[in-house]
Amino acid sequence: xxxxxxxxxxxxxxxxxxxxxxxxxxxxxxxxxxxxxxxxxxxxxxxxxxxxxxxxxxxxxxxxxxxxxxxxxxxxxxxxxxxxxxxxxxxxxxxxxxxxxxxxxxxxxxxxxxxxxxxxxxxxxxxxxxxxxxxxxxxxxxxxxxxxxxxxxxxxxxxxxxxxxxxxxxxxxxxxxxxxxxxxxxxxxxxxxxxxxxxxxxxxxxxxxxxxxxxxxxxxxxxxxxxxxxxxxxxxxxxxxxxxxxxxxxxxxxxxxxxxxxxxxxxxxxxxxxxxxxxxxxxxxxxxxxxxxxxxxxxxxxxxxxxxxxxxxxxxxxxxxxx
Amino acid sequence: xxxxxxxxxxxxxxxxxxxxxxxxxxxxxxxxxxxxxxxxxxxxxxxxxxxxxxxxxxxxxxxxxxxxxxxxxxxxxxxxxxxxxxxxxxxxxxxxxxxxxxxxxxxxxxxxxxxxxxxxxxxxxxxxxxxxxxxxxxxxxxxxxxxxxxxxxxxxxxxxxxxxxxxxxxxxxxxxxxxxxxxxxxxxxxxxxxxxxxxxxxxxxxxxxxxxxxxxxxxxxxxxxxxxxxxxxxxxxxxxxxxxxxxxxxxxxxxxxxxxxx
Ligand SMILES: Nc1ncnc2c1ncn2[C@@H]1O[C@H](COP(=O)(O)OP(=O)(O)OP(=O)(O)O)[C@@H](O)[C@H]1O
Ligand SMILES: [Mg+2]
Numbered sequence: 001x002x003x004x005x006x007x008x009x010x011x012x013x014x015x016x017x018x019x020x021x022x023x024x025x026x027x028x029x030x031x032x033x034x035x036x037x038x039x040x041x042x043x044x045x046x047x048x049x050x051x052x053x054x055x056x057x058x059x060x061x062x063x064x065x066x067x068x069x070x071x072x073x074x075x076x077x078x079x080x081x082x083x084x085x086x087x088x089x090x091x092x093x094x095x096x097x098x099x100x101x102x103x104x105x106x107x108x109x110x111x112x113x114x115x116x117x118x119x120x121x122x123x124x125x126x127x128x129x130x131x132x133x134x135x136x137x138x139x140x141x142x143x144x145x146x147x148x149x150x151x152x153x154x155x156x157x158x159x160x161x162x163x164x165x166x167x168x169x170x171x172x173x174x175x176x177x178x179x180x181x182x183x184x185x186x187x188x189x190x191x192x193x194x195x196x197x198x199x200x201x202x203x204x205x206x207x208x209x210x211x212x213x214x215x216x217x218x219x220x221x222x223x224x225x226x227x228x229x230x231x232x233x234x235x236x237x238x239x240x241x242x243x244x245x246x247x248x249x250x251x252x253x254x255x256x257x258x259x260x261x262x263x264x265x266x267x268x269x270x271x272x273x274x275x276x277x278x279x280x281x282x283x284x285x286x287x288x289x290x291x292x293x294x295x296x297x298x299x300x301x302x303x304x305x306x307x308x309x310x311x312x313x314x315x316x317x318x319x320x321x322x323x
Numbered sequence: 324x325x326x327x328x329x330x331x332x333x334x335x336x337x338x339x340x341x342x343x344x345x346x347x348x349x350x351x352x353x354x355x356x357x358x359x360x361x362x363x364x365x366x367x368x369x370x371x372x373x374x375x376x377x378x379x380x381x382x383x384x385x386x387x388x389x390x391x392x393x394x395x396x397x398x399x400x401x402x403x404x405x406x407x408x409x410x411x412x413x414x415x416x417x418x419x420x421x422x423x424x425x426x427x428x429x430x431x432x433x434x435x436x437x438x439x440x441x442x443x444x445x446x447x448x449x450x451x452x453x454x455x456x457x458x459x460x461x462x463x464x465x466x467x468x469x470x471x472x473x474x475x476x477x478x479x480x481x482x483x484x485x486x487x488x489x490x491x492x493x494x495x496x497x498x499x500x501x502x503x504x505x506x507x508x509x510x511x512x513x514x515x516x517x518x519x520x521x522x523x524x525x526x527x528x529x530x531x532x533x534x535x536x537x538x539x540x541x542x543x544x545x546x547x548x549x550x551x552x553x554x555x556x557x558x559x560x561x562x563x564x565x566x567x568x569x570x571x572x573x574x575x576x577x578x579x580x581x582x583x584x585x
């Protein structure tokens with residue numbers, strides 16, 4: 001019997017998301033006790049909307065982190081993509097077309113991030129920090145710092161991306177869930193996913209066994225950036241306007257989501273479902289603190305604490321099950 | 324010793340045609356360091372070659388130049404009669420060259436079976452969607468590792484981080500021998516092994532030879548090398564130093580040669 005319990009316990013620890021999931025539950029319980037309005041359907045739908053935009057970014061960031069690289073420019077891309085969409089829409093380009101042009105532009109940004117990292121060997125942290133500042137600067141210059149609003153009639157497509165679908169739930173939530181499922185399957189159940197783990201875990205070994213390390217990294221940079229562009233577009237779908245400062249700090253929150261979800265900063269380990277939970281946890285904290293009546297300043301501080309605690313717990317669990 | 328210049332064109336063509344591996348005047352540089360300078364190296368079909376030399380002599384670099392891990396800065400490499408242009412070890416694996424590396428064997432945070440099949444994953448599904456056949460990979464890995472004596476490992480899902488040095492090495496060797504079709508390269512396979520495990524590796528080399536494979540075995544242990552090899556190539560400071568047939572020498576002499584005293 002005792003052996004059975006121990007086996008169950010060790011199996012449970014082996015679930016990569018166990019740390020973040022327990023954290024999420026604890027925080028939900030705390031906030032439900034603090035505010036009666038917290039544990040309501042409306043509130044959770046609201047949380048999920050905020051979470052979706054951050055979460056879609058976090059999935060891409062997590063996927064790239066597992067391959068051993070960072071992308072700090074996702075917050076800027078999050079605004080660049082819809083900005084391109086809005087500007088194209090303004091001159092009469094159909095929204096569907098504008099959407100794909102924007103995603104393509106996001107892909108190109110990701111491609112250049114990856115290319116510079118691979119060709120120069122400069123850490124991606126620095127390269128994408130530069131990219132983050134550069135594209136944010138371009139955004140502010142192009143928009144003059146003002147919010148750009150899309151006045152077109154053609155909003156059906158935008159609604160499909162970020163509009164309300166049922167019970168106040170927004171379409172972005174569907175994209176978030178779909179992306180989580182797809183990326184999770186690719187990561188855990190395909191050849192490519194196996195290569196992603198290997199490239200992040202030990203690029204030398206990956207190369208020695210015939211995996212094209214640079215190609216994997218490049219693809220992941222592109223995917224990460226496209227996800228950020230997609231997330232930006234779902235926000236555009238929600239507001240039909242785009243503020244050139246949108247997405248600031250999303251890069252750090254996305255990394256925080258991935259890390260809370262168990263991803264290793266050094267690559268080779270992580271979970272997409274974990275990043276999903278991590279993003280959700282951040283959304284829960286934001287909403288819970290507001291409902292609990294805490295001044296909004298507390299939000300950041302609170303996330304910081306949760307981030308560090310979760311890394312401590314995740315590290316302990318990982319050391320126990322994966323070494 | 325014998326340079327490429329000292330043989331006639333016909334002899335050279337014949338060697339290229341008949342040998343499994345023919346490397347000629349291979350040079351590899353790392354920045355200013357010349358790791359290999361005009362090295363000649365060959366392996367006949369069904370031959371076991373012991374590649375010897377002191378630390379830093381260039382042994383690992385030579386086999387990495389052969390299997391496409393490093394690109395050469397000079398020289399030509401032929402495999403099975405054809406000039407190779409391996410851009411990556413993937414190309415070498417595709418033609419039947421498997422390597423158990425000294426330093427790059429496994430990804431620590433990945434499971435045993437994922438490591439075993441890294442770069443050679445088994446998939447199932449249709450033309451559009453292919454998924455890892457995890458069950459099959461676990462089965463095959465468990466089976467092959469049991470065959471190579473790793474019977475204590477039950478969980479193919481466990482990460483290799485928890486394994487001992489010998490077990491890790493055994494996985495790398497087991498993998499190479501499982502996939503190796505023509506040439507098996509073992510870079511210091513016995514460095515982390517116990518006496519019994521070392522015997523297992525040497526037996527594996529003999530079995531590979533019986534199956535018709537060629538083997539390159541790198542080791543610092545002249546006795547081990549002498550036990551299984553048909554021929555010995557000794558490198559020193561990135562250059563050819565000696566090339567001895569088994570009949571011409573013995574383990575004691577090999578030690579002297581490796582140390583550069585002979
Ligand atoms: N990637 C690299 N970058 C720079 N120098 C390298 C690299 N790989 C090897 N060298 C250098 O090339 C030389 C030969 O190294 P190599 O690893 O081939 O030696 P070795 O014969 O395998 O030695 P050992 O028995 O210690 O494994 C050494 O001087 C080494 O420092
Ligand atoms: Mg070596």
